[in-house]
Amino acid sequence: MGIAADLGVMDATLSGWLKAAGVSLHARPGGRTGPPPDGVTPEQELARLRSRVAELEADARKLNTERDILRAAAKYFVGETRW
Incomplete structure (x- = not known):
């Protein structure tokens, strides 16, 4: 050692x-503790993970846009309400 x-x-x-x-x-930190699941090659796993990251980034962009729209709508309706 x-x-x-x-x-x-x-x-x-x-x-x-x-x-x-x-x-x-x-088990070593950051390393694999066993063989890849279901015979997946490292290249296939990398492609799957990159695809998942792209999917999550698209979801984040959509959620940020929806949040911004709701924020703008809330500001609009607060300004319109005269109680």
Whole structure:
């Protein structure tokens, strides 16, 4: 374990600290913990995720436009109401 050596501690000590912190010793942050689901290649997964991001960005644009319209309508009706 190179990290333990960098920290100047024994591998077992670092493992104990990780276990105490609830960190899985077999999963690496940002990495895959197993094979891709259903035999999906990394390129296919990337394409799927890019498509999903584009879909979410379009939804965000639509919601922002709707919010702006409702905000403008609310300002209009507040100005028109004379109670």
